[in-house]
Amino acid sequence: MSRNYVTGNSPECRNCVCEFNRLTEALFWSRIMQEHALFIKLGLPANEPELIEKAQEFIERFRELRKRLKKAYKLEGELLKDLIDAVKDIIEFKAKLLRLLIQCKAEPGSNYPLLLDHIRREAMHFLELLKKPEAKEPLFMLLQEQVFWLRIMKEHIEFIIHLLDPSERELLNQAEGLRQTFSRLLETARDLESMAETKPKTFNAVLSFTRNVITAATELRNFKATAFELAELCELLSIVSTPLLLDHVRREADKFLDEMEALLPSVRKCNTSIG
Incomplete structure (x- = not known):
């Protein structure tokens, strides 16, 4: 990527x-x-x-x-x-x-x-x-950014759900599944961020969690990209004011993914026993 x-x-x-x-x-x-x-x-x-x-x-x-x-x-x-x-x-x-x-x-x-x-x-x-x-240890920056972005992503899904026409049942069903996933991920990220305040020398569980976050964020990014393409082609029933809104939230998902992929190798090297 x-x-x-x-x-x-x-x-x-x-x-x-x-x-x-x-x-x-x-x-x-x-x-x-x-x-x-x-x-x-x-x-x-x-x-x-x-x-x-x-x-x-x-x-x-x-x-x-x-x-x-x-x-x-x-x-x-x-x-x-x-x-x-x-x-x-x-x-x-x-x-x-x-x-x-x-x-x-x-x-x-x-x-x-x-x-x-x-x-x-x-x-x-x-x-x-x-x-x-502020310069930070990779672990703290990773968890801080996860809490910030997971909330942003969850809310994006909620906004999209309220903008789609009720007849867009397939997209609404997909969006609801994503909403539930990101609600769970956000709750877990907050838990891990709190645990990290004890300053453990290693925190291996963060690696598998971050991989799950990247997988979910990639799925959401693709969902947003599909919605944007449909809106551009006038194939989406919604009250979205402009297709740019969907491209906007897609770019934010890309930014989230870029940050996770930039931070993960350093967390593995510096804050886990896996290296």
């Missing part, structure tokens, strides 16, 4: 320490932020022109930042500051929208409260990567 981005692998592991490549992460996540703004805009009701305009401003803001990132060799200085400011602002915009919905002070359109919380958490994850990615 090879889906590495412009500046190379992220995370990178050397001598039993792993860290994220900020520029690589910025290239990936800035596109995600731009698309979040688009999905918010498409989901807002027509009687919220100010919110629609604000979403459009974020689309344009991240589009310009992405142009600058593609020309950069290192993420630092004014570019880093501008990107951090933009991410902080979109976090607050997403939080504001969520508060309005929770307090019944705005019409939801098609933006679920959980969807807004979901994309807010992704933006917060991006912000942490931008500030100064």
Whole structure:
């Protein structure tokens, strides 16, 4: 599997320490932020022109930042500051929208409260990567990323289930099976992350669990890719606002898989007795 981005692998592991490549992460996540703004805009009701305009401003803001990132060799200085400011602002915009919905002070359109919380958490994850990615032992980074991504993947499935037409019974049945799988995996990942806090010298069980995660994530990635292709061909009955949404979640599954495959060899070498 090879889906590495412009500046190379992220995370990178050397001598039993792993860290994220900020520029690589910025290239990936800035596109995600731009698309979040688009999905918010498409989901807002027509009687919220100010919110629609604000979403459009974020689309344009991240589009310009992405142009600058593609020309950069290192993420630092004014570019880093501008990107951090933009991410902080979109976090607050997403939080504001969520508060309005929770307090019944705005019409939801098609933006679920959980969807807004979901994309807010992704933006917060991006912000942490931008500030100064902390170098960590492979085991801790692997489990931390599993807990983050498994929740994201589980919620993707739940959103897709609610967007598919009831007549899409085969896809809905497949999605429900995936939802149950990812719910179980998330619960186990949280257990393993908690156990790892005791700092065991070796933790072999993480290897078999991660292989199961990769298998499930690959199946989900293929499910999303199929749904995207069907939507592109107008062969999918749904209320998905744009096929781009399905490609968006497929790319996030690819990112999850890339991270697992980058971290697993170092976990095997540094944190297990299998080596």
